Amino acid sequence: MQNNTTIALMYDFDNTLSTRDMQEYDFIPQLNMTAEEFWAEANGFAKANNTDGILAVMLLMKQKALGTELCTRDKLVESGKKIEFHKGVLTWFDRINAFAASNGVNLEHYIISSGLKPMIEGSAIGKYFKQIYACDFVYDKSGQPIWPAVAVNYTSKVQFLYRINKGVFDVSENVRLNSFMAEEERHVPFCNMIYIGDGLTDVPCMKLTRQNGGQSIGVYKEGTKNQYLIKEDRVNFLVKADYSQNSELELIVQTIILKVRAECQLERITHNQSKAVLKQMKSK
Secondary structure: OOOOEEEEEEEOOOOOOEOOOHHHOOOOHHHOOOHHHHHHHHHHHHHHOOOOHHHHHHHHHHHHOOOOOOOOHHHHHHHHOOOOEOOOHHHHHHHHHHHHHHOOEEEEEEEEEEEEHHHHHHOOOHHHOOEEEEEEEEEOOOOOEEEEEEOOOOOOHHHHHHHHHHOOOOOOOOHHHHOOOOHHHOOOOHHHEEEEEOOHHHHHHHHHHHHOOOEEEEEEOOOOOOOHHHHOOOOOEEEEOOOOOOOHHHHHHHHHHHHHHHHHHHHHHHHHHHHHHHHHHHHO
16 A cells, blocks of 8 residues: 555636637637637537537637648647636746645646646646646648547546546557556546536536546636536535635645545554454454
8 A cells, every 4th residue: 555645636728727719819810700600610510410510620720720820730839828817827836836745645747638738838827737628639641630649528527537446548459448557556546536617518527526536616706606516416615716826726726635644644544453363363
């Protein structure tokens, strides 16, 4: 049994950490479209063609960028630099990491998003994540997108909880992901997971995390409080998307960290005492 405590903090991205959908800061304006026009066209295409909504967005991005470099991987990374974040996000990771470390906890951060991986990597916070699970393309030699490599919708998000749980991070590796793994061999137990999201696309992950002993936190922007997340038993907590020092969100996450650490310490004591008793019995 490991002597250290590892906690996985898992985040949605759009409207959870960022203030809007990531395409709206730079990509869509360069198409000379409004955000409303872009999303309406993507949703219309998905409905007319019975297509997954995320694949429809990826296809529309590719089509609208034809003849330009707007959808090349390098340009998507560059667009990510324009993303703006909720209050306190830019200092959140260093602060919460320092708190965890001071209490003997190893904190790992993960993104599980239907947004674009290159944009997240290029953003001001991209460096903080152990893994970024998000949509991406296969690119040709010139960097142009030719096919979806990964498309993450609200149901496929759930697989990434299991990848984090088992430590099977490579999205192309499915055999180990679906094979039996003893609980003590898993990278992060579900009870050591915290999921932070803002709405409907996060519900399956929120529910799965909570049902397995982890904690789910719903965040909302001013004037958009998603009460159904509490009423329908989706989350443990519902708070304003304010990541600043001494915010309600920070205090809740700090308390969860201390709770998980205490539970792990008690579990280790129980485990060690059981080992000692068995050893004593065998020596007789």
